[in-house]
Amino acid sequence: MNWFETLRTAGDAVRSHRLRSLLTMLGIVIGISSVVLTVGLGLGAQDKVRDQIDALGSNLLIVSPGSSTGSGGVRGGFGSSSTLTLADAEALADKAVAPDVARVAPVTSTSASLTAGTTNWTSRLVGTTTTWEQVRARTLASGRFFTAKELASGANVVVLGADTSNELFSRGSPVGQTVTVNGATLTVIGVLDTSGATSDDSSEDDLAVMPITTAQRLSGSTSTSVSTVYVEAKSADTLSAAYQEVNAALLTAHGVTSAEADFSIATQDALLETANSTNKTMTILLAGIAAISLLVGGIGVMNIMLVSVTERVREIGLRKALGATPSAIRRQFLIEASLLGVSGGVIGVAIGVVGAIVLPSMIDQPVSISAPAIAAALGVALGLGVGFGVYPASRAARLTPIDALRSE
Amino acid sequence: MSAIIAMSGVRKTYATGAIAVEALRGVDVRISEGEYVAIIGPSGSGKSTLMHILGCLDVPTEGHYSLAGRDVSDLEEAELAQIRNREIGFVFQQFNLLPDLTALRNVALPLVYAGVAAAERERRARVALERVGLADRADHRPGELSGGQQQRVAVARALVTEPSMILADEPTGNLDSVSSADVLGLFRELHVAGRTIVLITHENEIAAQAGRVLTIRDGEISENGVVEAGVRG
Numbered sequence: 151m152n153w154f155e156t157l158r159t160a161g162d163a164v165r166s167h168r169l170r171s172l173l174t175m176l177g178i179v180i181g182i183s184s185v186v187l188t189v190g191l192g193l194g195a196q197d198k199v200r201d202q203i204d205a206l207g208s209n210l211l212i213v214s215p216g217s218s219t220g221s222g223g224v225r226g227g228f229g230s231s232s233t234l235t236l237a238d239a240e241a242l243a244d245k246a247v248a249p250d251v252a253r254v255a256p257v258t259s260t261s262a263s264l265t266a267g268t269t270n271w272t273s274r275l276v277g278t279t280t281t282w283e284q285v286r287a288r289t290l291a292s293g294r295f296f297t298a299k300e301l302a303s304g305a306n307v308v309v310l311g312a313d314t315s316n317e318l319f320s321r322g323s324p325v326g327q328t329v330t331v332n333g334a335t336l337t338v339i340g341v342l343d344t345s346g347a348t349s350d351d352s353s354e355d356d357l358a359v360m361p362i363t364t365a366q367r368l369s370g371s372t373s374t375s376v377s378t379v380y381v382e383a384k385s386a387d388t389l390s391a392a393y394q395e396v397n398a399a400l401l402t403a404h405g406v407t408s409a410e411a412d413f414s415i416a417t418q419d420a421l422l423e424t425a426n427s428t429n430k431t432m433t434i435l436l437a438g439i440a441a442i443s444l445l446v447g448g449i450g451v452m453n454i455m456l457v458s459v460t461e462r463v464r465e466i467g468l469r470k471a472l473g474a475t476p477s478a479i480r481r482q483f484l485i486e487a488s489l490l491g492v493s494g495g496v497i498g499v500a501i502g503v504v505g506a507i508v509l510p511s512m513i514d515q516p517v518s519i520s521a522p523a524i525a526a527a528l529g530v531a532l533g534l535g536v537g538f539g540v541y542p543a544s545r546a547a548r549l550t551p552i553d554a555l556r557s558e
Numbered sequence: 559m560s561a562i563i564a565m566s567g568v569r570k571t572y573a574t575g576a577i578a579v580e581a582l583r584g585v586d587v588r589i590s591e592g593e594y595v596a597i598i599g600p601s602g603s604g605k606s607t608l609m610h611i612l613g614c615l616d617v618p619t620e621g622h623y624s625l626a627g628r629d630v631s632d633l634e635e636a637e638l639a640q641i642r643n644r645e646i647g648f649v650f651q652q653f654n655l656l657p658d659l660t661a662l663r664n665v666a667l668p669l670v671y672a673g674v675a676a677a678e679r680e681r682r683a684r685v686a687l688e689r690v691g692l693a694d695r696a697d698h699r700p701g702e703l704s705g706g707q708q709q710r711v712a713v714a715r716a717l718v719t720e721p722s723m724i725l726a727d728e729p730t731g732n733l734d735s736v737s738s739a740d741v742l743g744l745f746r747e748l749h750v751a752g753r754t755i756v757l758i759t760h761e762n763e764i765a766a767q768a769g770r771v772l773t774i775r776d777g778e779i780s781e782n783g784v785v786e787a788g789v790r791g
Contacts, residue, residue: 155670166658468654471615472715473643473671475636551615555650 177447277365467554491535
């Protein structure tokens, strides 16, 4: 009996017990669709995080005050003052100190209330230098960024994020208008494009960027400390060289050894890894639950196949009397179980894909449809059918034709 | 005529727990090509055991059985399956047709296991159905056929592989008298056409159809020679 005939026989058997076959597949359908969905959710979350981190700019090193200790914790700076200063940023921009660094953008960040006419909006005040625009790979929707001259003079100018601009100036162009912050009146000279991050609550679009000198004056502080220094390497290839240079330069500037480092440098990859490790744990957990439901589904297939063998003893006996060898019978039942597994897998993948398309609009989470995951799910479904079909099939094959025919 | 079936000293012992039951106690049977033989015996006589061994559904504990010139006394299950497929056409009391298949596919079933290609299977199955007068029922399922028709389909299935022998086990047991006569008429026709037929029954009138009657009693066989001698019990 060739494979095509066996497949046809198995197909007939599955079709002639439609309801039972569907119920048998149900476990596998649920298992496979949840695997497709959980993997999709996990990958979707990873894509989202990557988009957010990519939106920071490219080839970035993010230098923060405080240090990462060996055990992974972060030691804060002394007192309230940050250990990272404007001078550090200037040192890093020195080509002699760090030849692989393209641009440096020190950033101070505080929260403040902005007023435009009668509208109030609390936003993040970012004080920085003229390089911020390139380092953070931002573009302007309208107007211009502040100039070196305005930076040097601490001019009262501000560039608004897209969301901030919408909140404060719902009508008309904000460029040329004024906003009041801490009693000072700033002229809006530009509005940023949206950051491109897929995130819906990204603060990257809700900020007010101004010269760092202006920001210091507004906060009334004389401190030159900054909250972050963004360093852009010349290319992806020189990123690790730039890392070493920045690290060495800051250690020297602060007069500390690497064990006492009072700053930390993160790359985008490192940020991505940290963000993904939580996601990964969740994905593994959910996939584990899905795998258990698949196992239960497989046991369901075995259970029904055993019942089916008992029920069809006469058919088996007859087929043997007519010349079916034990291996032909084994193959028939094995193929039948595999067919149940694969059909369940196909239905499960279909439901998973539909879910991946429908779900994002309901739970506000991206769900990716991953071809390798679907292929693997189908493979697992087939494997389950075969694996859990082996025992019932060999039971059928072992029946002696007399016993099988005698059962009435 | 050459012997299609040659059994000598066949014994079959079933061990159930501590007790060994001897179902056949040294049976010698010779059946020639083209013979129509009835094997008659009451229940418990070893009739079924003999049928199983004749049909290569079981192997003897002792003795030799040669079918169509080949010793099949101690073959493996897979080899026996091949022998059954090629040499024996079974007709059962319960018809044993698969309810989900059409008459045509039921008839073609043994050819599937013989590895015959689909087109050839269908052609041969149609010829066999025509032979039993059911060519017009080829696409009916067993449930749509009368008992007599179902048994005719089963006979067509037994014929389709051109076996050395047709082995019918109480073929009229589930049929009314009209259908019984019908099926027995078919066997007679096949016998006239040169088929070797072995019919197992417990009814004298049925056995009377055959050219030769073997009586089995307590695991031993005796030849009546002529039907008129009758069967005791």
